[in-house]
Structure formats: structure tokens, C-alpha cells
Amino acid sequence: ETGVTQTPRHLVMGMTNKKSLKCEQHLGHNAMYWYKQSAKKPLELMFVYSLEERVENNSVPSRFSPECPNSSHLFLHLHTLQPEDSALYLCASSQDLAGEETQYFGPGTRLLVL
Amino acid sequence: AQSVTQLDSQVPVFEEAPVELRCNYSSSVSVYLFWYVQYPNQGLQLLLKYLSGSTLVESINGFEAEFNKSQTSFHLRKPSVHISDTAEYFCAVSETGNEKLTFGTGTRLTIIP
Numbered sequence: 714e715t716g717v718t719q720t721p722r723h724l725v726m727g728m729t730n731k732k733s734l735k736c737e738q739h740l741g742h743n744a745m746y747w748y749k750q751s752a753k754k755p756l757e758l759m760f761v762y763s764l765e766e767r768v769e770n771n772s773v774p775s776r777f778s779p780e781c782p783n784s785s786h787l788f789l790h791l792h793t794l795q796p797e798d799s800a801l802y803l804c805a806s807s808q809d810l811a812g813e814e815t816q817y818f819g820p821g822t823r824l825l826v827l
Numbered sequence: 828a829q830s831v832t833q834l835d836s837q838v839p840v841f842e843e844a845p846v847e848l849r850c851n852y853s854s855s856v857s858v859y860l861f862w863y864v865q866y867p868n869q870g871l872q873l874l875l876k877y878l879s880g881s882t883l884v885e886s887i888n889g890f891e892a893e894f895n896k897s898q899t900s901f902h903l904r905k906p907s908v909h910i911s912d913t914a915e916y917f918c919a920v921s922e923t924g925n926e927k928l929t930f931g932t933g934t935r936l937t938i939i940p
Contacts, residue, residue: 717870753836753932755931755932755933756930758928761926769927810926811926812859812922812925812928813878814926815861816873816928817872817873818863818871820869820870
């Protein structure tokens, strides 16, 4: 049990749909992250939040919109996605925003865009 | 900018044989180094990490990695693998003063009975 949960675990959506991914951490951490994991590619950092403020946005298309209402919850709102956005989306948290901190990952949401 | 190279995308190993998974990094400053493991249908979890001090770090399930600054490497080793070690292994690096964690492309370890 990692202490980080993600829902849904699987999602199929059309290119015109709007959906949201949810992440919740039960570890009392101050930093949360969204990553995209595609086959044969390194994990891509998408967004970083520290104490509910976004501190990094790695040139992610605007069809991905993050939301962090409090330090325990993180959302990724999706709209008008493309087939190449199909991937495993991982949420992670760490105690603080520091390079030596261990990141704790959720099980991911497997997204398929048709 | 930091980067990580895992040259082996797949490594098949017989059960109870030794294994080494290679990781090389590139950075112009001091680094922290990590190995994460991803079991099927799960997220990543920390296996071990090097922050400072002894260059040899160990995990609770028999893996070890050695930080070699001159060769900019952080290879992962285990003297005798088990079926339960089947997973994908990711090497990652962060630079001191930079919170960003950069991952390699991963190495899929397959254990042959």
C-alpha cells in the first residue's frame, strides 16, 4: 500500500469528451506531481504542486488542466484529447519539494483516447 | 541539464543467477541517485537511493547499487534473483538545488525459471 490512490484505474474516452483524473495522498506530504508514462519513453513530468501552488508546468498542452484544491488532492482535467495522449498517468507525492526526497507513486490511470 | 541512460531495455536472467542493470547519468553538479521499481499493474516504488556518504547502498530485498563518480554510473546488482523480482526498473537523478527528478527509459527484468 503506497498511500497514494488514483481513480479511475482505467479510462476510455473519445476526442470530444471531458473527463477528470483524481489523485489522493494519505501521507501528509506537501508536494504532488503528475507524470505521463508512455512505452519506451522516460517518465515525463507534467505538473508539480507545492503547498497547493503550481511550481512547474513542463510545456504541457492546454488540453490538460491540473487542479490542486488542497494538499491531499490533485486532479487532472482532460478535454479534447488526441490519440497520442493515450498513456499511463501517474500521480506522486513527496514530503517536500527537494531533490533528495523520495516520491511515492499511485498505481496510475491507464487512459485510452479513441 | 541532467540526463539518465539505461542502455538495456530488457534483461532476461535465469532464476538464482546474478544480475546487473546499468545506469549512467550526466550532470555538471552534485547529484542524488535513485532506483525505482515498477511491478506489473502498479506505480513506481523506491528501491534504494544515494544521497551522500557511503557509495554502496542496499535495499531490503537484496539489491545494491554503487555510486561511481568517475564513471558517472549507478549500476544496480543482485547476486541471486527470484521470480518475484520480475519488474521494470527505473534509474533516476536529481541535481542538488533542483527538485526535478529525471528518469531513464527503464529496464525490464525477466526471470526465467
